[in-house]
Amino acid sequence: MAAAGLSDPVTDLVTSEEYGRLWTVMAAAAEDEFFGLAARPMRPGSFTLMCHAVLHAPNLERALRRALRFLNVMLEDPRAELRVESGEAQIILNDAGQPRVAFAYRTYWLILMGLACWLIGRQIPLRQVDIACPAPENRVDYRQFFGAPVRFDARVHRLTFDVNFLALPVNRSEQALKVFLRGAPANILVRYRHDVGLAATVRDWLRGCPPPLWPSFDALAKTLELSPATLRRRLRREGQSFAAIKDELRCQRAQELLAGDLSVADIAGELGYSEPSAFHRAFLKWTDRQPGAFRLALRAGWEGLV
Numbered sequence: 001m002a003a004a005g006l007s008d009p010v011t012d013l014v015t016s017e018e019y020g021r022l023w024t025v026m027a028a029a030a031e032d033e034f035f036g037l038a039a040r041p042m043r044p045g046s047f048t049l050m051c052h053a054v055l056h057a058p059n060l061e062r063a064l065r066r067a068l069r070f071l072n073v074m075l076e077d078p079r080a081e082l083r084v085e086s087g088e089a090q091i092i093l094n095d096a097g098q099p100r101v102a103f104a105y106r107t108y109w110l111i112l113m114g115l116a117c118w119l120i121g122r123q124i125p126l127r128q129v130d131i132a133c134p135a136p137e138n139r140v141d142y143r144q145f146f147g148a149p150v151r152f153d154a155r156v157h158r159l160t161f162d163v164n165f166l167a168l169p170v171n172r173s174e175q176a177l178k179v180f181l182r183g184a185p186a187n188i189l190v191r192y193r194h195d196v197g198l199a200a201t202v203r204d205w206l207r208g209c210p211p212p213l214w215p216s217f218d219a220l221a222k223t224l225e226l227s228p229a230t231l232r233r234r235l236r237r238e239g240q241s242f243a244a245i246k247d248e249l250r251c252q253r254a255q256e257l258l259a260g261d262l263s264v265a266d267i268a269g270e271l272g273y274s275e276p277s278a279f280h281r282a283f284l285k286w287t288d289r290q291p292g293a294f295r296l297a298l299r300a301g302w303e304g305l306v
Helices: 016-030 046-054 060-075 102-120 139-146 163-167 174-183 186-192 198-207 217-223 228-237 242-258 264-270 276-287 291-299
Strands: 079-085 088-094 126-131 150-152 157-162
Touching (some): 046 060, 046 102, 046 174, 060 079, 060 088, 102 157, 126 139, 198 217, 217 228, 242 264, 242 276
Antiparallel strands (some): 088 157, 126 157
């Protein structure tokens, strides 16, 4: 803790830079960049080698497949594979032994997806994160971090995003990699975190008012002192869109309200839908469940859903 410049104990949230320093110190002390959470240690320098191995891949799919092969050899267990199904890219983690703590899988996806986001120069919004182990005490932080629904006690460890990202070109040079590695691992966290950047600013602004009062895209751009074209371009660079952010926030709020006693029709109104049928269609698209079925699952005590 002292070597990382942190107090002992830590009583406040740490910055990405402080977390990066702690990661570096721990990796050097344990000779393991993966915190001793895999079957074999990820020796210092492994992440740098992985970056060089994927740098000249033509697109994200090839880069991810190379990175997964590298990590499978390096860590041995958990082992990962990339699957493409029904318009989704799925990264599946398989464990030969007992499930590890949730932080192990979070760290794996942070390393992999932090690099992936840097390679294509934009954030990759996730659709779903499944973790096949019990939820940690700070389970809410996982949703904030990933920016997507997170299910614990799932049948499989799986991270899901839109398949179209796989075709995006890798557009980084050797010189850019040198700069990237000088800031690692702190900048991996910054690249991957869902709760930083302009998209996070838009989310915070929208959370501050009820959905029926949300502004139009042009009005929000004016509030943020940006042109609509600039706001759209910067959101796209982060892998986001105004419509997707609104859907995400409505989905979160809907799940919170369904845990209470409001009728589905009233919840639809709270979320800014003029007709309950429109809310039903939207919720089915977000979760693959009808609102009523979701409510029944909550009342039955399905703790794996967050």
